[in-house]
Amino acid sequence: MPRTRTSLVAVAAAGLLAVGVTAATAGPSAPASLAPGFTKDISADLVAQVDPSKPRNVILIIGDGMDDSMITAARNYELGAGGRFAGLDSLPFTGAMTTYGLKAGAGPDYPIAYVSDSAPTASGWSTGKKTIDGRLSQGPSAAANVPGENYETVLERYQEQGALVGNVSTAELTDATPAAAAAHISQRACQGPADMTNCAVEKKSATPAGLGSVAEQLVDHEIDVLLGGGKQRFAQATDAGPTVLDYAQDAHDYRVVEDATALADVSSLADGPVLGLFANANMTPRYQPLVATPPPGSGGPAYRCQDADRGTQPDLSAMTAKAIELLDNPNGFFLQTESAMIDKQEHSSDICGAIGDLAELDETVQVALEFQEANPDTLIIVTGDHAHSTQIIGNPADDGRQTATVLTADGDPMSVAYSTNAVGSDHTGAQIRVAASGPQAANVTGVIDQTDLFRTLLGRTPSVLPGPGAPTPLKPSVGVAALERVAATTLRNRGLHVSVAAAGATSVKVQLLRQGRVLVTRTVRATGGDVRLRTARLVTGRLTVKVVASGASGTATSARKVVATR
CATH class of the missing domain: 3.40.720.10 (Alkaline Phosphatase, subunit A)
Known part of the structure; x- marks a missing residue:
């Protein structure tokens, strides 16, 4: 990216x-008498860091x-x-x-x-x-x-x-x-x-x-x-x-x-x-x-803050x-x-x-x-x-x-x-x-x-930056449908039926996740399609069906929650 x-x-x-x-x-380390300032025009440096694409990770x-x-x-x-x-x-x-x-x-x-x-x-x-x-x-x-x-x-x-x-x-x-x-x-x-x-x-x-x-x-x-x-x-x-x-x-x-x-x-x-x-x-x-x-007031002209005893705390x-x-x-x-x-x-x-x-x-x-x-x-x-x-x-x-x-x-x-x-x-x-x-x-x-x-x-819908060259293609879009509940035995033997619709994509990946871990991965056509997600063993609890559509201008995701019952 x-x-x-x-x-x-x-x-x-x-x-x-x-x-x-x-x-x-x-x-x-610059002393107050030599307070730091701009040594050059930074417009180009700032523009170089403008990235309209959606982030994968977010740290707040x-x-x-x-x-x-x-x-x-x-x-x-x-x-x-x-x-x-x-x-x-x-x-x-x-x-x-x-x-x-x-x-x-x-x-x-x-x-x-x-x-x-x-x-x-x-x-x-x-x-x-x-x-x-x-x-x-x-x-x-x-x-x-x-x-x-x-x-x-x-x-x-x-x-x-x-x-x-x-x-x-x-x-x-x-x-x-x-x-x-x-x-x-x-x-x-x-x-x-x-x-x-x-x-x-x-x-x-x-x-x-x-x-x-x-x-x-x-x-x-x-x-x-x-x-x-x-x-x-x-x-x-x-x-x-x-x-x-x-x-x-x-x-x-x-x-x-x-x-x-x-x-x-x-x-x-x-x-x-x-x-x-x-x-x-x-x-x-x-x-x-x-x-x-x-x-x-407290403290004084020579007072420096003292370290606290934090024991075993990180x-x-x-x-x-x-x-x-x-x-x-x-x-x-x-x-x-x-x-x-x-x-x-x-x-x-x-x-x-x-x-x-x-x-x-x-x-x-x-x-x-x-x-x-x-x-x-x-x-x-x-x-x-x-x-x-x-x-x-x-x-x-x-x-x-x-x-x-x-x-x-x-x-x-x-x-x-x-x-x-x-x-x-x-x-x-x-x-x-x-x-x-x-x-x-x-x-x-x-x-x-x-x-x-x-x-x-x-993550906002990415904008298109002006400038020379061809316009950035539109971002892909994707939707997914799946049952909200499925028996664990059905999931293992027949699989969960998932329907996907996509546009503007060159590849579409369908995954079944549990607590962030990928259990199954399948692919469908660039325009979507039907797929069955079958697990290798009995799995129960809350699962996520996640679809990622990738194209020339980025990716789009869609997800559905599924509960696998005993």
């Missing part, structure tokens, strides 16, 4: 320059509460004012993203919430739709305790297409941002079966039966790789009796790992999905806290690297990974904790970029969910309600303030950074909304 094109895309290049794409020459990296002020504070501390993060600041396409949500009401025109929490913001990119505070991938309603309509998520779409999926966080896996990827519930606090007091009608034991707590839903989705904190939620007993952890292992064949060594030892998904629970609640930030206090980049290793397969994957403690430490007015998790996010971006170098059909998107109140200030004695001062990599003091609360701090409604690299990465430029990410994450 080509990543370059020499034709001049004047409109795209102008837009990219307008939002300030980072120059590749901006090195992290979220910095919870990560806005430009927090990025700048972390950069100043770790690298100096003239430095540049090797991952985050190197992405070629950069834009701004709005994060507003809705308020509960009579509808259908709900009031605007200009400042939102992580539940509706994460639901925005997960579903492409706005919702209210506290709500996870579920539409708005008249009140917080009235469930809304469940919205399909990006992760669920990729599962339907037969791709492998992963969800990684340094918070509890049941917390809002990771939960929105694959859970639908009216109130984000309903994380485990014992936390369902305010979500009683959504319990599995309700009549009619609900989807259950966030922990139960994540397990029921059979997400291939789940890594993070929150063991306490999975240790809670379900309405049926066993704990969520027991249920995950017995009903869904999850393998549970609880430290960095055990995670490193996992080498494939052949023996089932992986559930990594490395902390009872949230995972430990890189640095010990430096909590801001009323002026003149860090975010290690979890992400392992997730990519396990998910990588010919059919592609979707991975969401979150640096969560940026936000949580900002809420605590802890500048060191937030800086450490942002530095870890940058290391995680570098892991993703290294994979992308060998797999250029991978889209990487890096952004936050909302802005926060950390501000770099000039005078810690009177420029904020709570202040802290640290010594940066420049050898100079930097002071920050938190002023939304007398103690702690809160979200703000400012737009935030979004940056990307890889196929269709140019869609993040300009000013976009969080809901726009939904379509980019799924």
Whole structure:
């Protein structure tokens, strides 16, 4: 899949320059007195990275509460004012993203919430739709305790297409941002079966039966790789009796790992999905806290952040690297990974904790970029969910309600303030950074909304780049039909009957998959046809029929879910 094109895309290049794409020459070691700048016109370099083709793999990296002020504070501390993060600041396409949500009401025109929490913001990119505070991938309603309509998520779409999926966080896996990827519930606090007091009608034991707590839903989705904190939620007993952890292992064949060594030892998904629970609640930030206090504030001109004792916990980049290793397969994957403690430490007015998790996010971006170098059909998107109140200030004695001062990599003091609360701090409604690299990465430029990410994450219909030469042929299209249920004996003896219709293709491949593993592969004519998918042995459970139509301008896929019964 080509990543370059020499034709001049004047409109795209102008837009990219307008939002300030980072120059590749901006090195992290440049001193503030020699601040890095552009040494040449980069229009051609940007155009060369415009790739309209659909990505095979998608890696979404979220910095919870990560806005430009927090990025700048972390950069100043770790690298100096003239430095540049090797991952985050190197992405070629950069834009701004709005994060507003809705308020509960009579509808259908709900009031605007200009400042939102992580539940509706994460639901925005997960579903492409706005919702209210506290709500996870579920539409708005008249009140917080009235469930809304469940919205399909990006992760669920990729599962339907037969791709492998992963969800990684340094918070509890049941917390809002990771939960929105694959859970639908009216109130984000309903994380485990014992936390369902305010979500009683959504319990599995309700009549009619609900989807259950966030922990139960994540397990029921059979997400291939789940890594993070929150063991306490999975240790809670379900309405049926066993704990969520027991249920995950017995009903869904999850393998549970609880430290960095055990995670490193996992080498494939052949023996089932992986559930990594490395902390009872949230995972430990890189640095010990430096909590801001009323002026003149905490820390001081010589204060440097101190490493925290993280025990046997893996860090975010290690979890992400392992997730990519396990998910990588010919059919592609979707991975969401979150640096969560940026936000949580900002809420605590802890500048060191937030800086450490942002530095870890940058290391995680570098892991993703290294994979992308060998797999250029991978889209990487890096952004936050909302802005926060950390501000770099000039005078810690009177420029904020709570202040802290640290010594940066420049050898100079930097002071920050938190002023939304007398103690702690809160979200703000400012737009935030979004940056990307890889196929269709140019869609993040300009000013976009969080809901726009939904379509980019799924892969938009490729556009045709202007320039010399013949126009790019239209992308192939394909459809597939198959029974929703088939007996395992029929599947083995006679096979599952599948009908395929295709156009614009030169080859059409039909596959039967179980948990991302290919059981059967057949081909049909370029225009489609009928085929029987027969397994060599008895197979039960949820399967996916996936059809890939390939043509001169790319590929198209279609998938259907099938259940093989005993």
